[in-house]
Amino acid sequence: MSIKIKQGPFKKRLESELQNDFMRKAVSSAQDGLGARRNLATDQLGEWEKWREAGQEIRKHTVDNLADYLEQFSEQVTKSGGHVFLAKDDKEATRYIQQVVQKKNAKKIVKSKSMVTEEISLNQALEAIGCEVVETDLGEYILQIDDHDPPSHIVVPALHKKKEQIRDVFVEKLGYTKSADPDELAKHVRYTLREKFLEAEVGITGCNFGVAESGTICLVTNEGNARLVTTIPKTQITVMGMERLVPTFEDLDIMVSLLTRASVGQRLTSYITLLTGPKKQQEIDGPEELHVVIVDNGRSKILGTDFQEILQCIRCGACLNVCPVYRHIGGHSYGSIYPGPVGAVLTPLLDGYADHKDLPYASTLCGACTDVCPVKIPLHNLLLKHRQQIVETEGKAPISERLMMKAFGFGASTNAVYTNGSKMAAVSLKMLLKNKQTISNGPGLLKEWTNSRDFPTPKQSRFRDWMKEREDSQ
Numbered sequence: 001m002s003i004k005i006k007q008g009p010f011k012k013r014l015e016s017e018l019q020n021d022f023m024r025k026a027v028s029s030a031q032d033g034l035g036a037r038r039n040l041a042t043d044q045l046g047e048w049e050k051w052r053e054a055g056q057e058i059r060k061h062t063v064d065n066l067a068d069y070l071e072q073f074s075e076q077v078t079k080s081g082g083h084v085f086l087a088k089d090d091k092e093a094t095r096y097i098q099q100v101v102q103k104k105n106a107k108k109i110v111k112s113k114s115m116v117t118e119e120i121s122l123n124q125a126l127e128a129i130g131c132e133v134v135e136t137d138l139g140e141y142i143l144q145i146d147d148h149d150p151p152s153h154i155v156v157p158a159l160h161k162k163k164e165q166i167r168d169v170f171v172e173k174l175g176y177t178k179s180a181d182p183d184e185l186a187k188h189v190r191y192t193l194r195e196k197f198l199e200a201e202v203g204i205t206g207c208n209f210g211v212a213e214s215g216t217i218c219l220v221t222n223e224g225n226a227r228l229v230t231t232i233p234k235t236q237i238t239v240m241g242m243e244r245l246v247p248t249f250e251d252l253d254i255m256v257s258l259l260t261r262a263s264v265g266q267r268l269t270s271y272i273t274l275l276t277g278p279k280k281q282q283e284i285d286g287p288e289e290l291h292v293v294i295v296d297n298g299r300s301k302i303l304g305t306d307f308q309e310i311l312q313c314i315r316c317g318a319c320l321n322v323c324p325v326y327r328h329i330g331g332h333s334y335g336s337i338y339p340g341p342v343g344a345v346l347t348p349l350l351d352g353y354a355d356h357k358d359l360p361y362a363s364t365l366c367g368a369c370t371d372v373c374p375v376k377i378p379l380h381n382l383l384l385k386h387r388q389q390i391v392e393t394e395g396k397a398p399i400s401e402r403l404m405m406k407a408f409g410f411g412a413s414t415n416a417v418y419t420n421g422s423k424m425a426a427v428s429l430k431m432l433l434k435n436k437q438t439i440s441n442g443p444g445l446l447k448e449w450t451n452s453r454d455f456p457t458p459k460q461s462r463f464r465d466w467m468k469e470r471e472d473s474q
Contacts, residue, residue, distance in 0.1 A: 002090070002121045003351050005150035006335040010358035017333045023152070023160040027330055030159055034321045037265025038372075045261060055258045056376040058251045059312035062243075066303065066311075069212040069245045070294065076215025080277025082290035086242075093295050094125035097204075097237055100291055101131060104235055106201035110193075112219065112226040113137035114206025115154060115315060116241050116295055118337045119350075122204070123148075133204075134196045136225035138189055142166055145173045152331030152339065154317040155263050160330060193225070203233035203287065207240035208314075209255055210292075211274075213248050217292070219273040220259060222266075226273055236278070236287035242294050243311040255314060262374035263316040298350040306385050310345050312375045319369035319379060325362050334359060341369035345382045353389075357396050360386035422462050 006013050017023065042048040062069055074084040087093035101109070109131050111117065123133045123144075135144045139158035143149040146169045151157030158166075163180040170176035170185065174192060178184045205226060209218040217238050219226045230236055246252045260266045279286035302311055320326050320340035331339035336347040336356065344359040360383045369379040391397045397405075411417045438454035441447065 003119045003337050003347060004335060004355060005337055006332055010333070010335065010362070013333045013335055014329055017330045018328065020160070020330065022162055023330045024328060026159055027327055030153075030156060031321050031327055034265055038262060038318065038321070039265075041261040041265045041267055044267070045257070051254070051258060052374055052376050054254050055314075055374050056312070058246060058254060059314070059375045060309075062245055062247060062251075063303070063308060063311045066243065066245070069247060070242060073210050073212040073215055073245055074292075074294070076213065077277070077290075077292050078215075080215050082215065082277050082292055084292050084294065086294045087296060089297050090120035090295070093120050093239065093293050093297070094122055096293060097122065097239075097291075098125060098129050100235070100237060101126060101202055102129060104201060106235065107131055108196070108199045109133045109202045109204060110136050110196055110200040110225075110229050110233065111140075111204045112206065112221065112229045113140050113157070114204070114239060115337060116206055117204065117239050118151070120239070120295060120297060122239065134193070134200075136193055136196070136229060137221075137223060138186060138225075141189060141193070142169070145169060150332065150337065153320060154315055154338070154340070154342075156317075160332070197225075197228045197232050200229075200233045202235045202237060203229035204237045204239065205229055207238050207244055207292075208259065209252055210240055210245045211247075211249055211252055212245050214276055216249075216274050216276045218252060218256070219271070219275070220256060220269050221273070222264070222270045224271065227271060230273065230275055230287065231285040234287060235289045235291070236275075237291045237293060238275075239293045239295060242296050242299050243313075258374040259314050259316050262318040262372070302349050307345065307349055307382055309377050310342070310349065310382060312377055313342055313346070314375060315342075316374055318372045318374060322368040322372045324364055324366065324368070329362070334362065341379045341383070342377075345379060345386065348386060353394055353396055357390050357394075360384075360390065419464075422464075 045051065070086075074086070077084050085093075085096045087096060107130065109126060111123075111133060113135075117123070123135075126133045135141045137157070139156060140151070142158045142161060143151060146161075146166075149161075152160040163182055163185065166185055167176065167180040170188060174188065176185075176188055178188065205217075205219060207217050208220045210216070211218065217240075219230070246255055256268075256272060260269050275286075275290075278288055278290040299311060302308055317340070319342050320331075323341050326340045334340070334343050334347070336343045336351075336359070338346050341363065344362055347359055348356040363380065363383050365380045365383065367380045370377070370381070373379060411421050438456060440450055440454050442450040442455060
C-alpha cells in the first residue's frame with residue numbers, strides 16, 4: 001500500500017462511495033459520538049483555547065527549527081545505543097529496513113499501527129523478501145486479512161466495515177465459528193495474535209512523538225499490542241515522519257494531552273509508552289537492537305513554503321470528525337492513505353497534483369476543520385492556497401472552467417454586457433423550471449448541482465433592480 005490507495009478519477013470514486021449507505025451511516029455516527037466525547041473532554045480540561053495556542057507554539061517552533069531538533073534527537077538515540085537512518089524517500093526507507101531484517105535472517109514480523117509505514121508501502125516491501133508481516137492493531141488486522149483493504153480513517157481504520165462483514169472474513173480466513181458479537185470477534189483476534197507475538201523476530205512501530213532532548217520514542221495507543229511489539233522481539237524498528245518531534249518532555253506532556261482529547265475524547269489513552277534506546281543490562285524485557293528510521297519522503301520540500309503549517313499536524317483525526325464532506329463520502333473517496341481535510345492538504349504536497357488535484361476542491365471551506373484542530377492549522381486557508389496553485393501556477397484547471405472564467409471576467413468588467421447578461425440569465429433559467437418551482441437535471445455545470453437534488457427557483461428580479469426600486473420608493 002502506498003499513499004495512493006484507489007485508482008480511477010475522483011468523481012468515479014465519489015459516485016461509488018456515495019452508494020455505500022452503511023459507510024455513510026457509520027461515519028455520521030462516529031462523527032457525532034467522537035465529537036460529543038471531544039467536547040466533554042476539552043470542557044473538563046478547561047482553557048482549551050490556551051492549550052491549543054500552546055500546542056500551536058510548540059509545533060511551529062519545532063518545525064521552524066526542525067534541522068536542529070532532528071540532529072539532537074538522532075544524537076540522543078545513538079547515545080542510548082540505537083541506530084538512526086534518515087531516509088530521503090520511501091525507497092531508501094524500505095531498502096534500509098529490508099537490510100536490517102535480512103541481516104537478522106528474520107522471517108516473522110509484527111507491527112503496531114503506523115500511517116507512515118502505510119505511506120511508504122513497508123508491508124509490501126517486506127513481503128517481497130519473503131517475510132510474514134502481521135498487523136497487530138485490531139482495525140488494521142481486520143483490513144489486512146480482508147485482502148489488504150485500505151484504512152478509511154486515521155484513527156479508526158476499519159470504520160467502514162460492518163461486524164457481519166468482519167465475521168465473514170474471519171470465517172473464511174481464520175476458521176472462525178462464532179457470532180458477529182464484537183467481544184467474540186476481538187477475543188478470537190487476541191488468541192490468534194498471541195502466537196504471532198511469541199514467534200516474531202522483529203517488531204515495527206510508528207512514532208507519535210520523538211523527544212529531541214532524550215531520543216525517546218512516544219507511542220499513544222488504546223490496545224496493548226504496541227507494548228508487545230516493543231518488548232518481545234529482539235529487534236525493534238521505529239519508523240517516523242521527520243516532523244514528528246517535540247523539544248522536551250514538558251512539550252510532550254502538552255502534546256499528548258491535546259492529542260488524546262482531540263482524537264477520541266479521552267483524557268488519556270490506555271497506554272502511553274515511552275522508549276529510550278534498546279534494552280539495558282538491568283532490564284528484563286525490550287529489544288536488544290533498536291533502529292529508528294526517520295522518513296522525509298517529500299516533507300522537506302514543504303519547509304519554507306506557504307504550506308509549512310501542515311507539518312504541525314499530530315494526526316489526531318479531529319478534522320475528519322467534523323468535516324461535512326468526509327461525513328458523506330468517507331475516507332476511500334480521497335484515494336489517499338491520508339483522508340479528510342488533512343489529507344486534502346497533505347497528499348498533493350507529498351505525491352503531486354497529477355493524481356490529487358481534485359482533493360482541495362473536496363471541501364465546503366466552512367472552516368470547521370480549522371476550528372477543531374488542536375494545533376490551530378488553518379486547513380481551509382491551505383486548501384484555498386492549493387486551489388490558487390492549481391489554477392495560477394500549475395495551470396491544471398479544466399479548459400471549460402478557464403473559458404467560463406474568462407467569459408465571466410469579460411462580462412463582469414463591461415457594464416452593458418453584465419447588465420444584459422444578468423437579465424438574460426433569469427429568462428434562460430425559466431425554461432429549466434420543473435412545475436415552475438425547482439430545476440432538475442440541469443445542463444452543463446448546473447448538472448452537478450441538480451443530479452441528486454432539486455435546485456431552488458431563481459429570483460426573477462435582479463438585486464440591482466430591487467435596490468433601485470427601494471431607492472426610488474424612499
